Amino acid sequence: MFTGIIEAVGQVVASQSKQGDIRLRINTGKMDLSDVKLGDSIATNGVCLTVVELPGDGFWADVSQESITHTNIMDWKSGKSVNLEQALTLATRLGGHMVTGHVDGLGTILSRSEDARSVRFKIKAPAELSKYIAAKGSITVDGVSLTVNAIEDASSGSDKGATIFDLNIVPHTVQETVIKGYQVGHSVHLEVDVIARYLERMMQQTNEQPKSGISQAFLAQNGFWK
Numbered sequence: 001m002f003t004g005i006i007e008a009v010g011q012v013v014a015s016q017s018k019q020g021d022i023r024l025r026i027n028t029g030k031m032d033l034s035d036v037k038l039g040d041s042i043a044t045n046g047v048c049l050t051v052v053e054l055p056g057d058g059f060w061a062d063v064s065q066e067s068i069t070h071t072n073i074m075d076w077k078s079g080k081s082v083n084l085e086q087a088l089t090l091a092t093r094l095g096g097h098m099v100t101g102h103v104d105g106l107g108t109i110l111s112r113s114e115d116a117r118s119v120r121f122k123i124k125a126p127a128e129l130s131k132y133i134a135a136k137g138s139i140t141v142d143g144v145s146l147t148v149n150a151i152e153d154a155s156s157g158s159d160k161g162a163t164i165f166d167l168n169i170v171p172h173t174v175q176e177t178v179i180k181g182y183q184v185g186h187s188v189h190l191e192v193d194v195i196a197r198y199l200e201r202m203m204q205q206t207n208e209q210p211k212s213g214i215s216q217a218f219l220a221q222n223g224f225w226k
Helices: 065-070 127-132 171-176 194-208 216-221
Strands: 008-018 021-027 041-044 047-053 058-063 081-086 105-115 118-125 138-141 144-147 150-153 163-169 187-192
Touching: 008 058, 021 041, 021 047, 021 065, 041 058, 118 171, 118 187, 127 163, 127 187, 127 194, 144 163, 187 194
Parallel strands: none
Antiparallel strands: 008 021, 008 081, 021 058, 041 047, 041 081, 047 058, 105 118, 105 187, 118 163, 138 144, 138 187, 150 163
């Protein structure tokens, strides 16, 4: 698990094809690797990767076909900047929200504009993720824990059913993450709030087993459903 608070910006040093999947070497920049061991997890642009080698200035990780299918890792080239975060510990401040490092889909930057010292972005999320995105809820973009300002539904053409959500990024986050390089058309990793996923599963189970005592009315009464 992670918090979505980025520790460092690293760089892709190498990407090697390995019998149908990929092995990556990541330079971790200013990240402290003194207590990192083989088998530890490091979120890399929001993708949970397992450390398989430690060359000293970074790490190697294997990327499975499952991860390749749901991410843009195939497009990563040497020199690409990536957000990095080590897995949380029981002593970690939870400054963001609970992040799993399991990418749900790809979003697209639709617009970028200055707003005083902050930067505003509009991002289009695929239709299958729309139900998990809520105004003032949490979402992870390339591993960064962010708050959704507002949402709107795309209503025409191939985008019909997709959700467009608005983000306001403060100066510190812009400077300390890969967000500073985002431009219109940029592809980003999206992970929805894990609570929304579990709530959906709970409702599915409720419909299948009505005697459980948990219903939509019960959730609404207790503040979990609107």
